[in-house]
Amino acid sequence: MSVAALSCEDVSLSFGGVRALTSIDFSLAAGEVVGLIGPNGAGKSSLINCLTGFYRPDAGRIHVGSTDVNGMKPRAIALLGVSRTFQQAETLVGIGARDVMMLGRDRFLPPGFIRFAFPIPAVRRAERDSGERVEDIAETLGIADYVHKNTPFESLPYGVRKLVDLGRALACEPNVLLMDEPAAGLTDGEKERMVQVIHRIREKHSITQLLVDHDINFVTAAASRLLVLDAGVMIARGPCDEVLAMQSVVDAYVGRSDDAEVAEA
Numbered sequence: 001m002s003v004a005a006l007s008c009e010d011v012s013l014s015f016g017g018v019r020a021l022t023s024i025d026f027s028l029a030a031g032e033v034v035g036l037i038g039p040n041g042a043g044k045s046s047l048i049n050c051l052t053g054f055y056r057p058d059a060g061r062i063h064v065g066s067t068d069v070n071g072m073k074p075r076a077i078a079l080l081g082v083s084r085t086f087q088q089a090e091t092l093v094g095i096g097a098r099d100v101m102m103l104g105r106d107r108f109l110p111p112g113f114i115r116f117a118f119p120i121p122a123v124r125r126a127e128r129d130s131g132e133r134v135e136d137i138a139e140t141l142g143i144a145d146y147v148h149k150n151t152p153f154e155s156l157p158y159g160v161r162k163l164v165d166l167g168r169a170l171a172c173e174p175n176v177l178l179m180d181e182p183a184a185g186l187t188d189g190e191k192e193r194m195v196q197v198i199h200r201i202r203e204k205h206s207i208t209q210l211l212v213d214h215d216i217n218f219v220t221a222a223a224s225r226l227l228v229l230d231a232g233v234m235i236a237r238g239p240c241d242e243v244l245a246m247q248s249v250v251d252a253y254v255g256r257s258d259d260a261e262v263a264e265a
């Protein structure tokens with residue numbers, strides 16, 4: 001049996017008296033695109049934070065490939081090939097688009113002071129290879145112009161900022177990509193483009209992707225199956241159309257105006 005790219009067994013997490021996650025079990029096969037949905041407060045961000053080492057679960061185990069990552073720091077998990085994008089990319093203000101993406105090349109390059117003090121051919125070659133990699137990713141994402149000009153991040157249209165942040169995550173050459181609300185704040189046209197980008201990433205790089213988003217139409221267009229969280233419990237999983245027809249899923253959303261689109265999807 002092939003090893004899952006990422007798996008969770010019986011993962012639970014509490015904040016004081018608040019139970020954010022209860023006995024979460026799931027696994028992602030290599031190269032698949034899966035959507036994680038759930039109403040506000042369902043535990044989606046808490047789960048991503050556990051998977052990336054920002055939170056430590058109270059119980060359960062998380063594996064990246066065959067490695068048990070419980071207790072590992074975020075950087076160690078990132079080095080195993082897990083990358084994430086962020087809901088809010090504003091903290092990157094002040095840097096150019098290309099430089100933002102080059103942050104993702106960190107682990108492939110010697111530290112900055114070494115590069116500056118010892119500009120030997122091997123260092124130059126590593127920098128050149130990383131630059132080429134970033135340009136190739138920018139091409140795939142359709143943002144080559146912004147990256148070529150190294151346009152300041154704060155001057156970029158919002159949808160392009162999301163793609164640059166995605167480019168940074170891809171520049172790490174991940175096996176697993178966790179995308180935190182990739183469609184939030186995007187126009188309909190930008191969402192369609194993001195769906196195409198997600199398909200392209202799967203076809204070109206075979207990266208396992210977990211998409212966490214509120215927009216059901218977006219998630220079902222991009223993912224082949226769904227996981228549904230409600231109040232910290234995984235209430236449903238399976239192919240998109242089957243999951244959206246489940247009464248428990250409709251019940252979890254109905255009456256919550258911000259997420260009510262599932263009833264119409």
Ligand SMILES: Nc1ncnc2c1ncn2[C@@H]1O[C@H](COP(=O)(O)OP(=O)(O)OP(=O)(O)O)[C@@H](O)[C@H]1O
Binds near residue numbers: 038047
């Ligand atoms: N740092 C924290 N301290 C205390 N409680 C928290 C913390 N983070 C999350 N929670 C609680 O844990 C539960 C799950 O929250 P979480 O943010 O993971 O849900 P979510 O599905 O990501 O919600 P949203 O879609 O609104 O971002 C909620 O009850 C929330 O209030």
